[in-house]
Amino acid sequence: MTHLPTRRRAPRSPLRTVCAVAVVCAVAAGGAYAAELGPFDRGSDARDPAAAKQARDFLADWSHGRYGGAAARTTNPARAEDVLQSFTAGLDITEPRLTASAAETTDxxxxxxxxxxKMPVKGLGTWTYTSHVPLRESGDGDWKVDWSLGIVHPHLSEKAKFRLEREDTSAPQVSDRHGxxxxxxxxxxxxxxxTQFAGDGSGAARGAIRLVDRVTGETTGTETTFGKGPKGGGAEAGAADDAPVKTTLDAAWQSAADAALASEAGGKNASLVALRVDNGEVLAMANSPAxxxxxxxxxxxxxxxxWKIVTSSALLLKNAVTPDTVVDCPKHLIVGKEFHNVETSEFRGATFQKDFTESCNTAFISLRGKLGDAESGDVARKYFGVGQEWHVGIPSYDGAVPVPKDETEKAAAMIGQGRVQANPLVMASVTATAASGRFHQPTIVPGKKDNTSTTPLPASVVGQLRTMMRATxxxxxxxxxxxxxxxxGAKTGTAEVADDEENNGWLVARRGNVAVACVVExxxxxxxxxxxxxxxLLSAVPDDPS
Known part of the structure; x- marks a missing residue:
């Protein structure tokens, strides 16, 4: 991997106009709304149920992109079709969701x-507002939508239209921990x-929908903004500062992680995370395919x-076992269904440490009675932070350990199966916590808030975990x-996926101040x-990060 030098970019304009809706930009949200699915109170005060049905059908046609059908229900089909189509396409609205309320009869x-x-604007977010559909009875007794621009949005008129503006979407300058x-x-x-590293870390792009004068083109108002702008305020304040976004990543570790996956994943879906043990800062995050x-x-x-790292912690915390406790490891064990070890191995008279190093499923499952149904999940949350809300700096899934519904599911949870869910970020963090005894919220962008609350593992438990992981x-x-x-120190894992699919392969490891986790589908x-x-990976980067 070659490291490209930093290039100075020309200043960019705060917002680049992506689309100006020249024709009437009608803005009515909608997306997969169907008359039979969307909530709609027919309302006993409606003068005629046929009127309410016509309104629902109009909204359903509009939300599904049937502009001709929607327009045919109005008093001005040609104008209505032109406006509805140009508004939706011009503002990059996808799958509008239009939810009708009770019909009302006016004086x-x-x-x-x-x-x-609810108007999802592609790549930005959802624009939400309210409007109404007026209906008038025609001479033949049929009801028609009394067409006006205000149906689409109350601020749309013959004098004002909408314009979508997007911030320059070129990738921001991003630097590693050393610049x-x-x-x-x-x-x-x-x-x-x-782009996820910039702004508020949510990964959301920035933009706005402006109200502009049809004649002069001048902006007269801002209907909504998407994403957060620079220190001056929201998206309308302008583009973000061109200063590089600093991350916790380490260029050497990131390059080695990409190279390791490229050469050793064998074309399979795989991913890994490396982070610092002492503070949770992510050093590398890589996926294959990239x-x-x-x-x-x-x-x-x-x-x-x-996951046996967490299960072992729960058992050690209550002195249910020690590394020297004899816990037999048979080939099979039936708990509602048959559980077995990889290649149906067995270790009769094995110690708990031997069960850990050989990853004996049946031994761990046999200890399920030592723990309460919710105890493994409680330990995961209390000591390892799993399932709490993490603010990593980019969107993340922070793990889940639901309470088992029955004995079979509890048996599966003892070995990281059933409904236990994690990813390399979670398991790298679990490994770091086991090594140091203290959970640190993983972060990839410095300065993120930390609302987690955990308890340090006792030193005795940390020492036992380290010994068993080293022996593995x-x-x-x-x-x-x-x-x-x-x-x-390390721990392997084999996770069943489905009867007709090969198992996923896992490995977590700790060396010095670095914890790593990798899964190969x-x-x-x-x-x-x-x-x-x-x-x-560990061969390519032999030293701890500074």
């Missing part, structure tokens, strides 16, 4: 149907994520036997890392699939 004999419009420029060309996994969904941070996977490398299923220096085993990836 002059007309019927009006109020509605709420080194991070570009999508040099660091492929970051390419689809660079484009598309950020499974490293937002994925939802059963963590498999890597020297004498157990993570032996693939045994030739590397640094006293590495359909990787069969953790040591065999994720092992080579983390071996290459």
């Amino acid at each position: 002059d004999g007309t019927v009006r149907v109020p509605f709420t419009a 080194k420029s991070l570009t999508g060309d040099a660091y492929p996994s970051l390419q689809p994520l660079l 484009t598309g969904f950020n499974r490293a941070v937002s994925g939802t996977y059963a963590p498999g036997s890597t 490398v020297t004498d157990g299923t993570a032996h693939v890392l045994a030739d590397l220096p640094g006293g590495i 359909q990787g069969v085993t953790g040591g065999g699939s994720a092992g080579p990836i983390l071996h290459q």
Whole structure:
């Protein structure tokens, strides 16, 4: 991987006009609204149910893009079709959602149907407002929508129209923890994520819908803004400062992570996260393929036997076992269904530490009676922060450990199956917490708020976890890392997906002040699939980050 030098960009205009709706920009929200699905109170005060039905059908046609059908229900079909179509397309509105309320009868004999419009603007967010559909009875007794521009939006008129403005969407300048420029060309996994690091960290682009004078083109008001602007206020305040967005990433670790996945993932979907043990700062976040969904941070996977770090913590915390306690490891165990070990291995008379290092499912499941139904989830939340709301700096999924519904599900949860959900970010954090004894909210953009509340693990439990994880490398299923220096501790995992699919492979490891986690979809085993990836990563970056 080559590191591209930082390039100075020409100043950009605060907002670049993407689309001006020359014709009437009618703005009525709507999206998958169907008359039979959308909530609609017919209202006993309506003069004629046929009028209310005509309004609902008009909104349904509009929301589904049937502009001709919607327009035919109005008193001015040609004008209505032109406005509805140009408004929706011109403002990049996708799948409008139009929700009608109770019909009302007015003093002059007309019927009006109020509605709420939720207009998703592509790539920006949803514009929400209210309007109403007026209806008038024609001479033949039929009801028609009494067409006016105000139906589309109350501020739309013969004097004013709408214009969509988007902020310059070129990727922001992003730097690593040392100020080194991070570009999508040099660091492929970051390419689809660079814009997420800017602004408020939500990944939302910035823009606005303006009300403009039809004659002069001057802006007379702002209907809505999307995303957050610079220090001066919202999106209308202008483009963000051109100063690079500093992240916690380390260019050396990020480059090595991309390279490891590219050469060792074997074309399978895979992802990894590396973070600092002492403060949770993310050093690398990589996916294969590099484009598309950020499974490293937002994925939802059963963590498999890597979750035994949490299960072991729960057992050790209440002195239910010690590493030397004998916990038999048979080939099979039936708890509602048959559970077995990888390749149906067995270790008769094994100690709990041996069960951990060999990742014995049946031994862990046999200990389920030592824990309350909610206890594993409580420990995960209280000590490891799993399931609490994390503010990482980009969208993330922070894990879930639901209370088991029955004994079979409880057995599965003991080994990171069932409804337990995590991803490499969560499991790297779990590994770091086990190594240090203290949870630190993972972050990728410095300065994010931290509303988590956790309790440190007792030193005795931390020491036992470290010993067992080290033994997993020297004498157990993570032996693939045994030739590397640094006293590495690790835990492998194999997570079942479906009867007709290969298992996902997991490996988590800790070396010095770095914790890493990797998952390979359909990787069969953790040591065999994720092992080579983390071996290459840790070999390429032998030193702890500064």
